[in-house]
Amino acid sequence: MGFPRFKSKKRALLSFRVRCKTSTAGRASIRVGDHAPRTVTLPGIGTVAVRQDTRRLRRMLAKGRAKILSATVTHRAGRWTVSVTCEAADLHAAACHQPRTPTTGWVGVDRGLTAFVVAATADGTPTLRVDDPPRPARSAMVRQRRLARAVTRKQRGSRNRADAAARLGRHHARVAAIRRRFLHEVSNKLVKTHDRLAIETLTITGMLTNRHLAAAVADASWGELARQLTYKQQWHGGHLCPVDRWYPSTKTCSACRTVAAAVPLGQRVFTCQACGYRADRDLNAAVNLAIWAEQHHARVRDLPAGGPVTKARRGKGSGPRTRADETGPDDAGTAPTPPGVRHGRPRRALSHNSTEL
Numbered sequence: 001m002g003f004p005r006f007k008s009k010k011r012a013l014l015s016f017r018v019r020c021k022t023s024t025a026g027r028a029s030i031r032v033g034d035h036a037p038r039t040v041t042l043p044g045i046g047t048v049a050v051r052q053d054t055r056r057l058r059r060m061l062a063k064g065r066a067k068i069l070s071a072t073v074t075h076r077a078g079r080w081t082v083s084v085t086c087e088a089a090d091l092h093a094a095a096c097h098q099p100r101t102p103t104t105g106w107v108g109v110d111r112g113l114t115a116f117v118v119a120a121t122a123d124g125t126p127t128l129r130v131d132d133p134p135r136p137a138r139s140a141m142v143r144q145r146r147l148a149r150a151v152t153r154k155q156r157g158s159r160n161r162a163d164a165a166a167r168l169g170r171h172h173a174r175v176a177a178i179r180r181r182f183l184h185e186v187s188n189k190l191v192k193t194h195d196r197l198a199i200e201t202l203t204i205t206g207m208l209t210n211r212h213l214a215a216a217v218a219d220a221s222w223g224e225l226a227r228q229l230t231y232k233q234q235w236h237g238g239h240l241c242p243v244d245r246w247y248p249s250t251k252t253c254s255a256c257r258t259v260a261a262a263v264p265l266g267q268r269v270f271t272c273q274a275c276g277y278r279a280d281r282d283l284n285a286a287v288n289l290a291i292w293a294e295q296h297h298a299r300v301r302d303l304p305a306g307g308p309v310t311k312a313r314r315g316k317g318s319g320p321r322t323r324a325d326e327t328g329p330d331d332a333g334t335a336p337t338p339p340g341v342r343h344g345r346p347r348r349a350l351s352h353n354s355t356e357l
């Protein structure tokens, strides 16, 4: 393995992990709610107050349904977070994602800059339209420039410069948080109402080379939306169909299938030269994506339905599982990581399974 590599104090993400050890008296070194309910006790550090409610985690620990394995303490953008890794029992059936019965056909999802998302079925019914997405990077650009300028004006290596850099870092974290929240809202809305989504494969890196569009495209974070849709559909047992990137979804008439010449970006209404069909540009594209998926994926491969995602070992022999091993419907967490606790200034959470100190 060689000599250990030490972590630098100047890393953007400072973090360390401590394992939970149990003393001979049976006392765990990482404890939650030892003194006050909203506290976490770490070995060598002591008891620290946390922001997030720890009640469900404490209840699982008390009942032996969860066991703390380790705790990771992270410092990012001025906030401390402790994530507690646990080994927990399987989720109660009521707390799992329910596999849905297929309802509608395919729904095409067109991602754009004017309307962030337009979803429609193959017969032309619009199902969801999200206009006016937040453009956090654009609206924060004035402040970002000022903060970045402030950093370069400070003397290298000085305390002032480090403070200015931290201020800029917090600004970037805020922009990212706004974007992340919005994307989760949109992807949840899509996944909860549609079990079959068709999404075009975009060459986002290619679009970023267009300097007139690059900033807007990057701010829209379409790639992250696709990533969230992929894993959230898997949770729910739904399907996400990537549409061939060369399929002309914006140029094709969704009524008569005639492929027109390229439509300029500024033209918001699609008009078919052959049959006179007129529709919103993004709606027409979304309908075309749905039609493509209907044609190419008439029979869909069944994805594994969203059962409990858990790494918990059965423990206590291999006999049949009893109800006592299962978490209750009110117990903490979605499966992979049990929620820790959050603390700090009363602000929005960074993530669900993290604890802000």
Ligand SMILES: [Zn+2]
Residues within 6 Å of the ligand: 253, 254, 255, 256, 257, 258, 272, 273, 274, 275, 276, 277
């Ligand atoms: Zn037409």
